Amino acid sequence: MIDLRSDTLTKPSKGMMEAMMKAPLGDDVFKEDPTLLELQSKLAAMFGMEAGLFFPSGVMCNQMAIKCHTNPMDEIICDELSHIYNAENGGWAIHSGVSIKLLKGDRGRFTSEDVLNSINPKVDWMPNTKLVCAENTVNKGGGSIWNFEELKKIGETCSANGLKYHLDGARLFNALAETNQQPTDYGRIFDSISICFSKGLGCPIGSVLLGDEEFIARARKWRKAFGGGMRQAGILAAACIYALENNLPLIKEDHRRAKTIGAYLVNASFVKYLYPVESNIVLFEIIDSLNNDGFLQLLAEQGIRAVPFGKNTIRMVTHLDFDDAQLNQVKQGLNAINELIREQIAE
Ligand SMILES: Cc1ncc(COP(=O)(O)O)c(C=O)c1O
Known part of the structure; x- marks a missing residue:
């Protein structure tokens, strides 16, 4: 059977397994897993962001970003096709106590004007608009790729209105492969980015959330509270480093x-x-x-x-x-x- 149901179905290659077997390991709850620390700093440097944090899944990364950018009674803005809205069991409401405003974009891609028109006035009875989430590429849009200039404009709208800006970059490397932007271009405009290694990059497990030091420190505390503190997770990070070095092209x-x-x-x-x-x-x-x-x-x-x-x-x-x-x-x-x-x- 040729299985085209998802890019998450890949099995680790022999080279990847060997890299996992050889990885130096430690206890990451003590921040002592050298391979995990290497992955986090490597990816943060690649995107020109201050810090990174490893997660078992893309969903957990996105949910943690929402948790760390918002307070209960805030509102987040997403496209109606977004993974955050459609495929994360309404986690934003459960974990973060926020509401969601949906935009009707072009195959998942909305505009800065859409964002501007969706910001709630500051009144007692409306949730406080706090976070805009974009997704690139857009899964439900059929792998659609954003125009980077629009993403940049949305970033400017967010800054001008005191909103945080998160990117679900589960397939960001797919977008980067087709466009002229560099990872640092994305690092410059987003407050946080989640990157998945278990999709196009062919790893069995792993996502990394990127942001500034203060944001990642908060995410680390919340990750522990969610039961996501991991021990010798370098065995997984080794697969991710292997993928960055071998599978990206x-x-x-x-x-x-x-x-x-x-x-x-x-x-x-x-x-x-x-x-x-x-x-x-x-x-x-x-x-x-x-x-x-x-x-x-x-x-x-x-x-x-x-x-x-x-x-x-x-x-x-x-x-x-x-x-x-x-x-x-x-x-x-x-x-x-x-x-x-x-x-x-x-x-
Ligand atoms: C766009 C997007 N974001 C996030 C995720 C969640 O990733 P995970 O399955 O690792 O939780 C997926 C999964 O397919 C996805 O397509």
């Missing part, structure tokens, strides 16, 4: 393969609409006479797995464990379905 290959799948789909008989393929996510609507379950079954018969992603919408994600030979098999499988549906339509 391969992200472009994932994008090439996703765009090739897009090219197979664009005129296929079963496709109603193909979202622009900008990174490693391929999102498409299927024609009204089909449905998700039936279409996923057709794919499965061709040895391909994908996920339903909304009404009559399918998502495929390319990743490190998907190669050109498998890409060719996907081409053949999609061709076979194309012929089948074309014949059914003609009948």
Whole structure:
């Protein structure tokens, strides 16, 4: 089976496992794990930010950022497609006691004007607008990439209005691979950034939250309160360092393969609409006479797995464990379905 359900499905490579086995370790609750300290400072330096903190998951990173930027009764601003809103079990309400204002952006990307228009007046009965969260690339937008100038303008709007600015950068390296910006460009405009290693970078576990020293010190205290203090976590950090050194350049290959799948789909008989393929996510609507379950079954018969992603919408994600030979098999499988549906339509 060729598994394109998510880029989180990758297994650590032999090289990565060897790096994990060799990592010098210590107890991170005592701040004594040299490999973890190395990862945190390496990533902070890469983004030109003061400090970093390791987390087991991207969700925990995002939730901790919300927790450390807000107080109960504050409000956060997110796009309606954001992972924070759609896929974190409403954690903002549970952990931080804040409300959320949703923006209707273009495939997850809103504007500085949208933000400005969403800031609540300072009155007793309205939550205090405190934090803006952007996501790059946008998962539910089909891997859409932000225009950096707009992100910058939003940053200026945040500064002018006393708002904090967080980036869910679970797939930021995918965006960086396709644009001219450097990680430090992002470090300059955001108050905090979460980076995932368990997606395009192919690690089994791990996310890092970046911010200034004071913010990260608070996040460290809250992480402990949430039960997220880890001991010899350098074994995981070693995989992340390996990924930074070896897997980063391969992200472009994932994008090439996703765009090739897009090219197979664009005129296929079963496709109603193909979202622009900008990174490693391929999102498409299927024609009204089909449905998700039936279409996923057709794919499965061709040895391909994908996920339903909304009404009559399918998502495929390319990743490190998907190669050109498998890409060719996907081409053949999609061709076979194309012929089948074309014949059914003609009948
Ligand atoms: C955009 C985005 N943010 C955050 C996450 C959460 O990451 P994790 O599964 O490591 O908690 C995901 C997971 O797919 C994601 O797509």
